[in-house]
Amino acid sequence: xxxxxxxxDNTVATVPAAGPRDTKIKARKVQVYYGDTHAxxxxxxxxxxxxxxxxxGPSGCGKSTFLRCLNRMNDTIDxxxxxxxxxxxxxxIYDKKVDxxxxxxxxxxxxxxxxxxxxxxxxxxAYGPRIHGLAKSKADLDVIVEKxxxxxxxxxxxxxxxxxxxxxxxxxxQQRLCIARAVATEPEVxxxxxxxxxxxxxxxxxxxxLIDELRESYTIVIVTHSMQQAxxxxxxxxxxxxGELVEFGDTKEIFTNPTEKRTQDYITGRFx
Amino acid sequence: xxxxxxxxxxxxxxxxxxxMGRQRxxxxxxxxxxxxxxxxxxxxxxxxxxxxxxxxLVLIVWLIVQPIVIENQVAANIPPEMVRxxxxxxxxxxxxxxxxxxxxxxxxxxxxDPEAASNIRAEFTxxxxxxxxIGVALGSDVGPAVLRAAQRYRxxxxxxxxxxxxxxxxxxxAGFILAYLRSHKDFRARNVVETTIxxxxxxxxxxxxxxxxxxxxxxxxxxxxxxxxxxxxxxFFGTTWSPSFSGxxxxxxxxxxPLLWGTLxxxxxxxxxxxxxxxxxxIYLSEYAGPHMRAIAKPLIEVxxxxxxxxxxxxxxxxxxxxxxxxxxxxxxxxxxxxxxVMTAGLVMGIMLxxxxxSLSDDIxxxxxxxxxxxxxxxxxxxxxxxxxxxxxxxxxxxxxxxLLAASxxxxxxxxxxxxxxxxxxxxxxxxxxxxxxTAKIVSQLTGDSDFASPEALxxxxxxxxxxxxxxxxxxxxLYIVRKYREQYD
Numbered sequence: 001x002x003x004x005x006x007x008x009d010n011t012v013a014t015v016p017a018a019g020p021r022d023t024k025i026k027a028r029k030v031q032v033y034y035g036d037t038h039a040x041x042x043x044x045x046x047x048x049x050x051x052x053x054x055x056x057g058p059s060g061c062g063k064s065t066f067l068r069c070l071n072r073m074n075d076t077i078d079x080x081x082x083x084x085x086x087x088x089x090x091x092x093i094y095d096k097k098v099d100x101x102x103x104x105x106x107x108x109x110x111x112x113x114x115x116x117x118x119x120x121x122x123x124x125x126a127y128g129p130r131i132h133g134l135a136k137s138k139a140d141l142d143v144i145v146e147k148x149x150x151x152x153x154x155x156x157x158x159x160x161x162x163x164x165x166x167x168x169x170x171x172x173x174q175q176r177l178c179i180a181r182a183v184a185t186e187p188e189v190x191x192x193x194x195x196x197x198x199x200x201x202x203x204x205x206x207x208x209x210l211i212d213e214l215r216e217s218y219t220i221v222i223v224t225h226s227m228q229q230a231x232x233x234x235x236x237x238x239x240x241x242x243g244e245l246v247e248f249g250d251t252k253e254i255f256t257n258p259t260e261k262r263t264q265d266y267i268t269g270r271f272x
Numbered sequence: 273x274x275x276x277x278x279x280x281x282x283x284x285x286x287x288x289x290x291x292m293g294r295q296r297x298x299x300x301x302x303x304x305x306x307x308x309x310x311x312x313x314x315x316x317x318x319x320x321x322x323x324x325x326x327x328x329l330v331l332i333v334w335l336i337v338q339p340i341v342i343e344n345q346v347a348a349n350i351p352p353e354m355v356r357x358x359x360x361x362x363x364x365x366x367x368x369x370x371x372x373x374x375x376x377x378x379x380x381x382x383x384x385d386p387e388a389a390s391n392i393r394a395e396f397t398x399x400x401x402x403x404x405x406i407g408v409a410l411g412s413d414v415g416p417a418v419l420r421a422a423q424r425y426r427x428x429x430x431x432x433x434x435x436x437x438x439x440x441x442x443x444x445x446a447g448f449i450l451a452y453l454r455s456h457k458d459f460r461a462r463n464v465v466e467t468t469i470x471x472x473x474x475x476x477x478x479x480x481x482x483x484x485x486x487x488x489x490x491x492x493x494x495x496x497x498x499x500x501x502x503x504x505x506x507x508f509f510g511t512t513w514s515p516s517f518s519g520x521x522x523x524x525x526x527x528x529x530p531l532l533w534g535t536l537x538x539x540x541x542x543x544x545x546x547x548x549x550x551x552x553x554x555i556y557l558s559e560y561a562g563p564h565m566r567a568i569a570k571p572l573i574e575v576x577x578x579x580x581x582x583x584x585x586x587x588x589x590x591x592x593x594x595x596x597x598x599x600x601x602x603x604x605x606x607x608x609x610x611x612x613x614v615m616t617a618g619l620v621m622g623i624m625l626x627x628x629x630x631s632l633s634d635d636i637x638x639x640x641x642x643x644x645x646x647x648x649x650x651x652x653x654x655x656x657x658x659x660x661x662x663x664x665x666x667x668x669x670x671x672x673x674x675x676l677l678a679a680s681x682x683x684x685x686x687x688x689x690x691x692x693x694x695x696x697x698x699x700x701x702x703x704x705x706x707x708x709x710x711t712a713k714i715v716s717q718l719t720g721d722s723d724f725a726s727p728e729a730l731x732x733x734x735x736x737x738x739x740x741x742x743x744x745x746x747x748x749x750x751l752y753i754v755r756k757y758r759e760q761y762d
Contacts, residue, residue: 071650073646073649073650076645076646076649078562078563101652101653101654102652103652104649104650104651104652105651105652106652108650108651109646109650109651111643111646111647111650113643115641115643115644115646115647116647117644117647117648117662117665117666118644118665118666119665127648127651127653127661127662128651128652128653131651131652131653131654131657131661132652178647181647181651182650182651185651185652
């Protein structure tokens with residue numbers, strides 16, 4: 001299934017020579033319209049497997065919109081329309097044969113504001129496995145829940161109160177619970193839409209640490225407003241502005257030696 | 273002076289006061305509004321308010337108190353031995369009032385001059401005839417005692433009204449002058465107006481609260497009266513309802529249980545109809561319907577809530593009853609005797625309650641944050657899984673509150689029951705039998721000639737009280753649940 005993206009395969013002009021890693025998600029000429037607004041223009045991007053890609057850019061630049069294209073969450077918005085091609089493992093996710101529900105099980109998502117369901121911690125994590133029938137028995141489910149909570153780096157804090165409501169946790173704990181919940185369906189890709197914007201610095205540090213650990217198993221795409229965060233957690237960075245992909249490349253490269261002036265201005269805080 | 277004239281004079285004074293107060297304040301500031309403490313209109317308003325508020329207050333109180341005082345005075349002057357056989361002081365006082373009214377009318381029509389009206393004597397004039405001639409019909413001949421009392425009633429009333437006019441207009445003038453003299457540029461007119469508005473609002477709120485307390489107290493006292501005449505154990509635990517109007521007490525059996533059963537049974541059927549339909553409609557409207565569909569469908573459903581219940585009653589009697597009868601009646605399954613039955617009333621009441629359930633549930637489902645939906649959809653749940661497993665549980669307390677409010681509506685409903693369910697108080701499990709409810713029986717106990725001292729009439733208050741306690745309990749429970757739900761997302 002997975003194709004190697006070689007240096008020769010250089011259809012994306014802004015992508016500098018990619019490392020020897022697999023391409024998980026490939027987007028070509030993606031356009032998104034909200035009613036009459038052209039929110040995403042001609043975005044071409046290749047996202048690597050087992051790596052963290054950060055989307056940066058000023059508010060309203062379309063980075064969240066593009067993120068939501070990757071698991072077809074834009075389908076839930078009536079006026080949104082997506083054109084172009086997005087493939088995951090070379091499979092077009094906007095193909096008629098693809099069930100968005102199945103897709104979203106494979107492409108998990110963590111939202112800006114922690115949104116645990118008003119259920120117990122256990123039920124929050126077990127929600128995905130239950131609706132997808134991932135557990136054969138109660139014992140099986142227990143194992144999945146524990147594994148997911150451990151992956152979410154929150155097991156030690158909640159193991160004694162799994163029946164307590166998830167909404168009763170602190171903001172940072174709630175966000176890690178949401179990550180555990182997303183991980184529980186065994187996705188291949190994790191999309192994170194400003195996962196730390198509602199958290200304090202300590203909780204942010206914990207979540208960032210967690211993202212770094214999760215990188216080993218998942219393709220992670222993170223939208224962030226924090227330059228430091230992008231620099232800390234990501235290997236690749238994509239800079240968006242006014243619906244266009246301005247620059248895409250290795251994070252080190254983007255932060256030390258951006259080719260585009262707009263990127264440099266944004267990173268150094270001159271606009272945005 | 274008639275009350276209307278007093279009111280018009282005071283309003284005119286207030287209007288003049290507004291203009292004059294405003295001008296005086298402006299003049300004191302040298303014609304420049306910027307030198308005033310408040311806007312010019314506040315000075316005018318403060319004069320108008322001082323002119324009106326106290327005089328109107330006194331006017332209202334006087335109008336309420338004067339008849340009571342005069343009545344007591346006149347009644348005290350009727351010697352007890354003058355009260356006719358088989359009559360009471362109360363009945364005699366109503367004669368007195370009618371004669372006094374008759375005399376007033378005679379004077380205003382010119383059939384009697386005011387002198388004559390105050391001086392005629394029953395011994396020399398047939399008052400009944402004289403009043404009959406101008407269209408005031410009296411039930412019996414007017415005795416001298418009644419006539420004298422009526423004349424005294426009239427003269428006291430006239431004096432009272434005169435004093436009232438003097439006092440009220442005097443107060444208005446005093447308020448006018450006081451406020452006018454105070455209209456100076458340093459006077460804090462805005463604060464005065466603000467305070468007055470606050471008291472006005474407090475007054476409106478307390479009228480609503482006091483009325484409620486008054487209704488409850490009247491229920492309580494009459495219920496108390498009923499339980500002095502009728503044993504409370506028989507009322508609450510009696511299984512037969514057969515009031516008799518001919519005999520006084522004793523022969524009536526006023527058991528509450530069959531009525532409560534009818535009420536609960538009909539309400540249960542109504543809820544069994546309205547809750548699923550209303551809830552599903554709400555889910556459709558809030559989760560699946562597009563904005564256009566929603567804009568059309570929601571008001572259409574809410575139209576149901578605007579239909580008067582008597583129209584639903586007609587619908588039950590003329591459409592649903594015969595329809596059910598054709599299926600379950602003699603020609604069909606044979607379970608049903610007549611069109612009026614628990615099922616008929618329950619079905620129609622259920623239709624009536626659909627908008628209650630759907631409208632409230634719709635608001636509550638919409639209040640569930642979008643983040644919940646995104647979270648669930650983002651995990652790969654389908655739309656209906658999201659609704660079933662995340663949105664409904666989150667909205668459940670609110671939905672329960674909505675259902676309880678609908679239930680208290682169902683329990684209090686009357687017209688549909690009167691027309692759709694029949695009048696027989698029965699304890700039966702068959703939903704195709706006629707039964708009746710607490711509210712329908714209150715209607716039938718109080719309509720027609722009823723003696724308000726008999727247990728047959730007073731039982732209505734006991735029924736009303738019980739119903740009130742039940743619906744109040746349901747409402748409090750609903751509010752409690754809804755409030756608890758609100759805390760979850762704030």
